[in-house]
Amino acid sequence: MSSYDVIVIGAGPGGYVCAIRCAQLGLKTAVVEGRDALGGTCLNVGCIPSKALLHASHSLHEAEENFAKMGLNVAKPDVEWAKMLDYKQGVIDGNTKGIEFLFKKNKVDWIKGWASIPEAGKVKVGDDVHEAKNIIIASGSEPSALPGIDIDEETIVTSTGALALNKVPESMVVIGAGVIGLELGSVYKRLGTDVTVVEFLDVITPGMDGEVQKTFQKMLKKQGLNFVMGAAVQGVTKGDGKNTVTYKLRKDDSEASIDAEVVLVATGRRPYTTGLGLDTIGVELTERGQIKTDSHYATNVKGVYAIGDAIAGPMLAHKAEDEGMAVAEIIAGQAGHVNYEVIPGVIYTAPEVASVGKTEEQLKEEGRPYKVGKFSFMGNGRAKAVFMGDGFVKILADKETDRILGCHIIGPAAGDLIHEVCVAMEFGAAAEDLARTCHAHPTFSEAVREAALACGDGAIHS
Ligand code: FAD
Ligand code: NAI
Numbered sequence: 001m002s003s004y005d006v007i008v009i010g011a012g013p014g015g016y017v018c019a020i021r022c023a024q025l026g027l028k029t030a031v032v033e034g035r036d037a038l039g040g041t042c043l044n045v046g047c048i049p050s051k052a053l054l055h056a057s058h059s060l061h062e063a064e065e066n067f068a069k070m071g072l073n074v075a076k077p078d079v080e081w082a083k084m085l086d087y088k089q090g091v092i093d094g095n096t097k098g099i100e101f102l103f104k105k106n107k108v109d110w111i112k113g114w115a116s117i118p119e120a121g122k123v124k125v126g127d128d129v130h131e132a133k134n135i136i137i138a139s140g141s142e143p144s145a146l147p148g149i150d151i152d153e154e155t156i157v158t159s160t161g162a163l164a165l166n167k168v169p170e171s172m173v174v175i176g177a178g179v180i181g182l183e184l185g186s187v188y189k190r191l192g193t194d195v196t197v198v199e200f201l202d203v204i205t206p207g208m209d210g211e212v213q214k215t216f217q218k219m220l221k222k223q224g225l226n227f228v229m230g231a232a233v234q235g236v237t238k239g240d241g242k243n244t245v246t247y248k249l250r251k252d253d254s255e256a257s258i259d260a261e262v263v264l265v266a267t268g269r270r271p272y273t274t275g276l277g278l279d280t281i282g283v284e285l286t287e288r289g290q291i292k293t294d295s296h297y298a299t300n301v302k303g304v305y306a307i308g309d310a311i312a313g314p315m316l317a318h319k320a321e322d323e324g325m326a327v328a329e330i331i332a333g334q335a336g337h338v339n340y341e342v343i344p345g346v347i348y349t350a351p352e353v354a355s356v357g358k359t360e361e362q363l364k365e366e367g368r369p370y371k372v373g374k375f376s377f378m379g380n381g382r383a384k385a386v387f388m389g390d391g392f393v394k395i396l397a398d399k400e401t402d403r404i405l406g407c408h409i410i411g412p413a414a415g416d417l418i419h420e421v422c423v424a425m426e427f428g429a430a431a432e433d434l435a436r437t438c439h440a441h442p443t444f445s446e447a448v449r450e451a452a453l454a455c456g457d458g459a460i461h462s
Contacts, residue, residue, distance in 0.1 A: 002109075004030050006331060007123045007132035009115045009276065012040020013317040014308025015138030016099050018324030023106040025332035030109035030132075032125050037096040038103070038110065041140050041309070042317045045160045048095055050183055051348055052088040053163065057190035058350050066387050079191055081168050088163070116277040120303050134303055134331050137276065137283075137291060138324065141309035144270040146175070148235030149263075156236055156243055156263045159184060169193050169261040173245045175233050177204035179347050181266035182220065186349045189225050196226040196258055198233055198247055200267075205347065209359040209408040211394065216353055216410055219390060228258070236263050271310045286312065296336075297327040305331075319343050342425045346415035351391050354418035357406030357425060358396060369399035373431060373455030375447050377411040379462045382442040388412035393451040395421070395431055402430035402455065413444045420448060431455035 006022045008015045011033035022029040037044055063077045103110055113125040117137075123130045143158035145151065153161035155169075159180045168191045174181040177199035189195045197204075203213045204220075204227070221227065231247040234255070246257040271289045278285065283299045283306075284292040291299055291306035298305055305327050308320030322338045329336030347353040363370045373395040377383040383391075391411030397404050407421040424434055434452035439445050450459040 001129055001131065002030070003131040004028050004109075005132070006030075006134045006136060006328075007032060007111075007115075007130060008136045008138055009117075009123065010040060010138035010140055010308075010310075011035075011038040011099070011110070012138060012140045012308060012320060013042045014140070014310075014320030014324045015040065015136070016103075016324075017321040018136055018138060018307060018328050019108045020102055020106050021325045021328035022331065023108050025328060025334070027328070027332060029107075030111050030130065031103070032111045032113065032115035032123060034112075034114040037092075038099040039092075039096040040138075042320075043095045043099070044092060045163060047317050049088050049092055049163045050159070050180075050187075052091040053084070053187045054183060054348050054350075056084050056087060057187045061190045061350070069387070079168065081191075085164065114275055116275060117281055117304065118277065119281060120301050132303075134305065136297075136324075136327055137273070137299075137304065137306040137310055138308045138320070139272050139276060139310050140320075141269040141315055142272045143265065144268045146233065146265060146267055149175075149233075149265055150236075150238075151265065152238075155261065156238065156265070158265055162188075162262075162264045165262060171242075171260040172196075172262045172264060173198060173243075173258055173260040174264045174266055175245065176200075176266040176268070177217075177227065177229075178266060178268065179205065181264065182225075183348055184264060184266070185225055186220070186223070189223060193262075194226075195224075196228060196260070198228045198231050198245065198258070200230070200232055200250075202230045205353070207359075208345075208353070208355060209394070209406075210361055212353060212355070212408045212410050215391065216347075216349075219351065219410075220349070228256075231256075236265075269309065269315055273310060296330050297323060313340065314343060314345065316343065316345065339426065342422050344415075344418045344422055346418065348415060351388060351411045352414035353410045354414035355406070355408045356418055356422050357404070359406060359408065360396060363396060363405065368405070370396050370405060371399050371455055372396060373451045373453065373459070375450035375454055375459050375462055377444075377447055379450065379459070380442075380444060380447045382444055383412050383447070385442075386412060393417070393447045395434075395448075395451045395455055397431040397455045402432055404429055404431055404434070407448075407451075409448075411444070411447065417445055417448050420445065 005027035006029045008031045019031045171194045174185045174197045230250045234246045242259045307323035309315045326336030344356040378389045394408045396406040431452045439449040
């Protein structure tokens with residue numbers, strides 16, 4: 001039995017970042033992880049592998065669509081799927097090994113195995129019981145199941161199976177037009193699969209700014225993705241070489257079905273707390289199975305904390321990381337804090353979609369007077385040079401004070417551009433502050449400045 005100041009359960013972005021910060025703050029720290037590799041969902045079957053496949057398939061698209069336009073004449077590229085999967089695995093391994101290195105560097109112990117909490121202050125792994133003054137649960141999430149659908153991770157898959165299919169399928173139905181469905185749907189569409197997305201609501205990516213939702217769906221349709229909207233999926237039947245997805249259209253209750261070689265179920269994720277023994281020690285959960293915490297990430301059981309996908313809030317790696325750092329600082333007696341008003345969200349399709357802060361719909365609902373500064377990438381020389389003139393930057397600012405309330409971007413490098421607005425929002429900046437900041441030319445970021453100018457006397461290039 002060993003004794004620690006902190007034992008973290010789960011080595012995803014929440015858990016591993018938390019452990020490193022704890023160690024940096026002088027706390028004796030261990031992490032229990034049951035997978036064979038560190039990094040959690042994000043590095044093993046989430047953010048990182050999906051971005052590798054998005055990059056590979058986008059490169060194919062560039063070669064097919066844009067190379068010839070620039071006088072680059074190459075033979076039609078041919079997809080070697082097994083090699084693409086090797087590349088993806090190499091990217092995963094490089095990153096997960098990197099965390100092993102960081103653990104060694106920071107003297108964080110990795111206790112291999114699945115943890116349970118027999119009582120506050122104790123963590124059991126196999127037959128060993130370790131003592132910890134503080135236990136931090138960072139056990140993450142898993143795909144949520146839909147009734148009537150048996151996942152086999154071969155042809156009826158969640159994102160995990162979709163990242164490791166045996167071959168590129170001829171056809172795919174994606175259930176759910178959320179982040180996973182659209183990112184992975186885009187990957188397979190670019191690789192040649194006929195992709196149809198079936199969505200329960202009448203809009204894609206629920207919660208996103210309405211204007212972005214419409215533009216994004218239009219662009220995806222132009223790229224060849226098919227959409228069936230307002231359709232409640234009833235079930236999936238496995239047939240010979242194909243699966244049949246049946247759905248009911250919500251507008252008139254009519255039933256229909258589509259056949260596809262592979263069905264990807266991407267209808268959300270739920271917290272994963274199986275096997276921790278939370279009911280034994282009496283840790284309270286919400287109705288949605290999230291671990292209940294106060295503003296210091298403490299559960300109702302003294303000395304037990306929780307962070308990341310296992311608690312409330314957006315299921316995002318950077319949100320989990322920030323909570324990991326905050327709880328470490330709180331345990332070390334510092335003032336750890338996460339500003340939930342400024343957590344960016346990014347969809348890594350081409351073009352990328354990024355947002356932070358309020359949407360127009362939210363501001364209308366709150367009755368808060370606001371102004372809109374919008375700038376099209378058509379007016380951005382750099383975007384046009386790389387065939388990415390579609391899309392826009394939209395900044396929402398308080399009508400009277402000019403303070404930035406939100407920003408929504410669809411266009412090149414949106415996922416990077418959003419961060420200057422995040423920093424500005426953290427500093428309580430006005431749109432004019434961004435507008436008066438010199439931006440290098442020619443960069444995509446000039447579009448952000450132009451949108452900020454459009455909140456005032458007007459953009460220059462529109
Ligand atoms: P996790 O990463 O889920 O890690 C939890 C870890 O705890 C796991 O490794 C698990 O094995 C371990 N564990 C659980 N119970 C125990 C136990 N009892 N004992 C020992 N170990 C245990 N987010 C983004 O921000 N950007 C993206 O681009 C992005 N892309 C994604 C793509 C896909 C396909 C998916 C599925 C998710 C994606 N996400 C993305 C979401 C992101 O992966 C999660 O928000 C993030 O991983 C949550 O981190 P976490 O540390 O809370 O949990
Ligand atoms: P999601 O919540 O983003 O989208 C699920 C979609 O499925 C919604 O549009 C919903 O209306 C639809 N849906 C639900 N039930 C349905 C039904 N019966 N029939 C048809 N449609 C139905 O969930 P998703 O895409 O599974 O992602 C899970 C989590 O992973 C998200 O919370 C996201 O934050 C995270 N993630 C983040 C990424 C990123 O940051 N780039 C990438 C991938 C995942």
